[in-house]
Amino acid sequence: MKLYPEHKLVKVCLRQIEDKLGWGNAAQWHNEVFIELSETIEKETHVLLSPTTLKRVWGRVNYENAPSISTLNALSQFAGYLNWRDFKNKVDSKNPSWIERKITPNARIIVVSASVLTLVFISLFSMIGIGNKNATIDSSQIKFSSYPIAEGIPNSVVFDFDLNGVKSDSIYIQQFWDRTKTIKIKPGQKQATGIYYYPGYFRAKLLIDGKKIKQHDLFIKSNGWLGTVDYQPIPKYIKEVRQTSNKLSLPSDIIDEIVRSEEPLVSSFHYVKNFEKVSGDNFVLNTTIKNVYRDKWAVCQHASIVIMGTKSSLIIPFSIPGCASELGIMLSETYLNGKEHDLSELGLALTTFKNIKIKVREKHLTLFAENEEIFSKAYHESIGDIAGIRYHFLGAGEVKSIQLTDISKEIILIDENFGSVK
Numbered sequence: 001m002k003l004y005p006e007h008k009l010v011k012v013c014l015r016q017i018e019d020k021l022g023w024g025n026a027a028q029w030h031n032e033v034f035i036e037l038s039e040t041i042e043k044e045t046h047v048l049l050s051p052t053t054l055k056r057v058w059g060r061v062n063y064e065n066a067p068s069i070s071t072l073n074a075l076s077q078f079a080g081y082l083n084w085r086d087f088k089n090k091v092d093s094k095n096p097s098w099i100e101r102k103i104t105p106n107a108r109i110i111v112v113s114a115s116v117l118t119l120v121f122i123s124l125f126s127m128i129g130i131g132n133k134n135a136t137i138d139s140s141q142i143k144f145s146s147y148p149i150a151e152g153i154p155n156s157v158v159f160d161f162d163l164n165g166v167k168s169d170s171i172y173i174q175q176f177w178d179r180t181k182t183i184k185i186k187p188g189q190k191q192a193t194g195i196y197y198y199p200g201y202f203r204a205k206l207l208i209d210g211k212k213i214k215q216h217d218l219f220i221k222s223n224g225w226l227g228t229v230d231y232q233p234i235p236k237y238i239k240e241v242r243q244t245s246n247k248l249s250l251p252s253d254i255i256d257e258i259v260r261s262e263e264p265l266v267s268s269f270h271y272v273k274n275f276e277k278v279s280g281d282n283f284v285l286n287t288t289i290k291n292v293y294r295d296k297w298a299v300c301q302h303a304s305i306v307i308m309g310t311k312s313s314l315i316i317p318f319s320i321p322g323c324a325s326e327l328g329i330m331l332s333e334t335y336l337n338g339k340e341h342d343l344s345e346l347g348l349a350l351t352t353f354k355n356i357k358i359k360v361r362e363k364h365l366t367l368f369a370e371n372e373e374i375f376s377k378a379y380h381e382s383i384g385d386i387a388g389i390r391y392h393f394l395g396a397g398e399v400k401s402i403q404l405t406d407i408s409k410e411i412i413l414i415d416e417n418f419g420s421v422k
Helices: 007-021 031-045 051-057 069-079 084-094 096-100 105-128 130-135 252-260 321-326
Strands: 143-148 155-162 171-174 182-184 191-196 200-208 211-220 226-229 236-238 266-272 282-291 303-309 313-318 328-331 334-337 354-361 364-369 372-378 386-394 397-406 411-416
Touching (some): 007 084, 051 334, 155 200, 200 303, 200 386, 282 303, 313 364, 334 372, 386 397
Antiparallel strands (some): 171 182, 171 200, 226 236, 282 354, 364 372
């Protein structure tokens, strides 16, 4: 495969990101890891890179073109630099010969010989060691289950398991794709516990020697509407988010806390429950939202609505028109970056309440603002059943009403003026 000119530099940046994350060898990352990485980069840089884009950069999808400058800038910022130019300057200044160093004939012989030896050892271990051990594991004889200890958030979960005599020094429970939710299992251990700080739909996995043996779904519900100020690593919870009779909002003291902050703060409203198999690819969501803080770092009035599915998500962002270049919309596997596509239709001044309608039919999303169609796009990979709804505001915002209906127009969730929830 033909490589683009800065391929080696990009690889250095990716290795720095891998070291920062500590999520293990990127060659072993599954789709869920790239989804989590997409969300993690967005939280830190406010730039949304789709899981597909990240897979391309990491070489998991065959794609010969160089990443766009907006992608490189976001990756560099996440790695701790100002932008791609700053990364290149600092990497070159640290060790300018490292990137483009030549391999001498003798060194080339050593490299080739080492490669051959490595292949020999891998072949031997495949026949007599680790590979064979994985192949002999009968997953049907292994038990793996879990249950939450409490209701609401934060919530600890107990994992019960019986490994049926499996011998390995690499057994993990991966609560999520986040390394902070990965638990190492000791020999003879039968139980383990973990903690979840956000409500959501999670897929717990039992990994033995890097191979997924068992998995099951885990629902951490919000028990109604939950507000958070998304400090890292632990958010601040605001359970009393209905401060008036006709809207979902944060208390005034929390708004003051956000205003005083010198660092960007994201506040969120979460509603996570079992919607009883309502398709995330066929529904209509009507809601009314606005921003209430738009100074300092929140001048662009960024806001987003997230439809969480059991397989993937829909993330629909908004900002003032002048900041539309910073937007990125994600519809399951389909991602459009405002640096490369005209997303000016998503530029809405949310200084006053705006009615937003999200209509999805057979994986085709149509977006309306004040009853006027502003955006339409199809995607291909199902997001599964609806597991929850989130509202994110850079700064703070309010939600005045919400109504969710399925394809048959049956009301699944209604909270008009936040007087009742079905």
